[in-house]
Amino acid sequence: MTAIPELELETKEKILIVDDEEAIRNLFVEALSSLGYRCEVAENGLDCLAKYYESSDYDVVLLDVQMPELGGIETLKKLKKYAPDLSIIIVSASRDIDNVRTALKEGAYDYIFKPFNINDVQAVIRRAVERAQLIKKNKDYQHNLEKKVENQTQELVNLYSGTLQAMILALDLRESETGYHSYRVTEYALTLGRHMELSESELSMLAKGALLHDIGKIGVPDSILLKPGKLTDEEWKIMRKHAELGYTMLKKIEFLEESAALVYSHHEHFNGKGYPKGLSGTEIPLGARIFSIVDAFDAMTSKRAYRDEMPFEKAVERIIEASGTQFDPDIVEVFAKIDLSIWKDIKENIDESGSNFLKGLLFELSKYN
Ligand SMILES: [Fe+2]
Ligand SMILES: [Fe+2]
Structure with a gap:
């Protein structure tokens, strides 16, 4: 005959019994242990706090009111500060309603009057334990939910990063002459944006727009995009379409939608003589006004075949010269005050480690998203 396994009596819930009278402690321990609870005892409030700080995995605390050293109500207040969700049952010697009222006000879960009937005590403990379990379950659920959201966010960020990288790569494969232009202007734009005290979300929008500002060039034929000589008027017309093409591409992608406006307007001039719309002044989105400065700055400070x-x-002098005509004078003022060594550092770092830079940038962007 196979042996029937013994029923698991251990419920694993842990109860801290705090009472200055040994007889009462023993009574509780005996009754509760027989029900499968794990019991520990403390002789007074101070002892209770010491035990709790040492190991805070108690599910329920039974707390006597009248104790030397530190009384029950004071102990309750301290415990609640440390563990607001803890189920604490007050054990009051007299039918002192005031003490009970205070205890409940201070967050005690329930109370027991001495002398007590052990069956009644068991019922109170069971309720308190159930409450502790429910709180724990809710916390676990909350934690799992947060973890899930965190994972999903990370997945989205990876997806975004992958999309961005694929787009930049697509453009780079078409037009390799400009090297790390997109990476540099992104970092330049972030630098200028920070000096303009933009918010985190504005910076994110700015960086993504800068990174992809010329993505519309994918739609410009090779014969024009890669033409070694000067472009004809007709060819320029087609070339200029890249702003609108880029806008059309990006506005279809939710996380790039806001950056699309920058892409659309990155060739507008402050005096209204740019393209595609001939917008002027603050009609041009702020991001585009910031970006056009660093775009021109990088174009001037980069080597070209010709x-x-x-x-x-x-290059800074040239930008200042174009303040009020091509560029927003308020932004030029901020730009001109930035130490040249900052631009130089960015340029040097990107030249040395282009792909690492992109990784860092994507990480930076993921913080804003
Ligand atoms: Fe452009
Ligand atoms: Fe550019």
Whole structure:
């Protein structure tokens, strides 16, 4: 005959019994242990706090009111501060309603009057334990939910990053001459944006727009995009379409939607002489007004097949010269105050580690998303 396994009596709930009278402690321990609860005892309030701080995995605390050292009500207050969800049952010697009222007001879960009937005590404990279990379940659920949201957010960020990388790669494969232009202007734009004290979400929008500002060039034919000589008027017309093309692409992707406005307006001039709309002043989105400065700045300070790079000092002068015509004078003012070494550092770092830079940038962007 197979042996029938013994029923698991251990419920595992842990109860801390706090009473200065040994006889009462023993009575509780005996009754509750027989029900499968794990019991520990403390002789007074101070002892209780010490035990709780040492190991806070108690589900229920039985707390006597009249105790030397630290009384029940004071102990309750301290415990509640430390563990607001803890189920604490007050054990009051007299039928002192005032004490009970105070205890309940201070967050005690229930109370027992001495002398007590052990059956009644069991019922109170069971309720308190059930409450503790419910709280624990809710906390676990909350924690799992947070974890799930965190994982999903990370998945989305990865998806975003992958989309961004694929788009940049697609453009780079078409037009390799400009090197790390997109990466540099993104970092430049973030720098200027921070000096303009933009919010985190504005910075994110700015960075994504900067990174993809010329993505519409994917739609420009090779014969124009890669033409070694000067473009004809007709060809320029097609080339200029890249702003609108980029906008059309990005506005279809939810997380890039806001950046689409920057892409659309990145060739507008403050005096209204830019394209595609000929917007002027604050009609041009702020992100585009910030971006156009660093875009021109990077174009001037980068080497091209047909010309050398311009020194940073000179490029800043050129930007200042175009303040009020091509660029927003308020933003130029902020730009001109930024130490040249900051731009130089960015440029050097990107040249040395282009792909690492992108990884860092995507990480940076993931914080804003
Ligand atoms: Fe462009
Ligand atoms: Fe550009």
